[in-house]
Amino acid sequence: MSVSKPPPLLQIKNLRRLMLGPVSLAANAGECLGISGPSGTGKSLLLRAIADLDPHDGEVLLEGVRCRDLTPVQWRTLVGLLPPESCWWLPRVADHFLNGLPVPLEALGLAPAILQEPVVRLSSGEKQRLALLRLLANRPRVLLLDEPTANLDPANTKRMEAVISEYRQTQSVAVIWVSHDQAQIARVASQHFTMVDGQLQEQTMERDV
């Protein structure tokens, strides 16, 4: 009796968008793919296309189900994108966490009192850490992280990496992590790709050398 292999959690086939692609990629549950490369080569464009925020050619599948077979709301709840700058639309921090917190605030170096703060008083680093919690509250199956620690100091960068790693392992999610920091990619990712002129090139992981 042959047992069919389950499809990868996230599969990208010949994705094209403007100067990007064709890109094909697969990420299994619990896996983290790191992408680096110069600015303007299409890294953010790739994440936006996977999150279905921009029209694109090619296929993106979640556990074998095509993006267009799910509603946009279902897709973007399951495939969550964290941009480099977070946006907030309600006055208080707590207003954005009506379904509770997925991870204790202390794990990201935040005091519980921050929930009562007006959003306008937050620093960019606090906003970015809270934006990760807001995204995780949706229980996404895939995390698309676009420079998630660009505004953070080293200690909070480590905390953010630890929280994402913990979530990835306990919830068996796939992560695509875009970063300019090669050392960070070596810490968090199991595969490393470089984006060059809209094309992904697989790199040898530094720790494997």
Add this chain to the structure above:
Amino acid sequence: MITLGYVDLAIAASLVLLLALLSVRLQAHVSRQLLIAALRTAIQLTLIGLVLKALFANVHLAWVSLLALFMLLVAGREVMARQERRFKGWWGYAVGTFSMFLSSFAVTVFALIVILGETPWYTPQYAIPLLGMLLGNTMNGIAIAMDRLTHAAWEQRATIEARLMLGQRWDMAVSEMRQQAIRSGMIPIINAMAAAGVVSLPGMMTGQILAGAPPVEAVKYQILIMFLIAVGTGLGTLAAVTIGSRRLFDERQRLCLERLHEK
């Protein structure tokens, strides 16, 4: 009623001319626009006077409809021209025009048949002024609301996309912007109703009184008109903002700001 002669109008025109000269002296750079606008007023109103005279003499649904259609198309162009970031292509024209058609025409026909009850219902003496008042005010409301909506979408695109990224529906992602746009479109008529009779005497009522109508009758007509304008503006603004905000997104609920003209 005191009948106005051409000399009376010439005296009023000379006042406008004096204002233009004053603005030249003060280097306000509006004299040219002021004179062109005054000239347009005189020509356009004279022409519509002649058209109405002909229309009153030949009461026919086809002629009334033709004039109503012309008024609608001109109002639609005006709505489009007043938006800084209007939709590209025929959508830029259609959103406002269709919304005005839905609201102004429906409210006018309702008022003519149910409230005024004149026979035939399209009697131009009632139908054209009523439609004109409704179109003029609805046009303002829709233009303000659409300008506000498209401007807010452009300015707050990052926030809209942040909400989409978190799995919110398109209408939830722009809900506050839609509310604000509808509010902005309706504020002028709400203010006009609140100030009517206290701060200002509305134009139609003033015109009727000057033409010799009893003040109580003029007031009744003015109240009717203001209620109809409020309903027409509200419905038109609601329709335009609903259609316009949906047009900001594609079938996969992606924000499509490329559908708007850049400044």
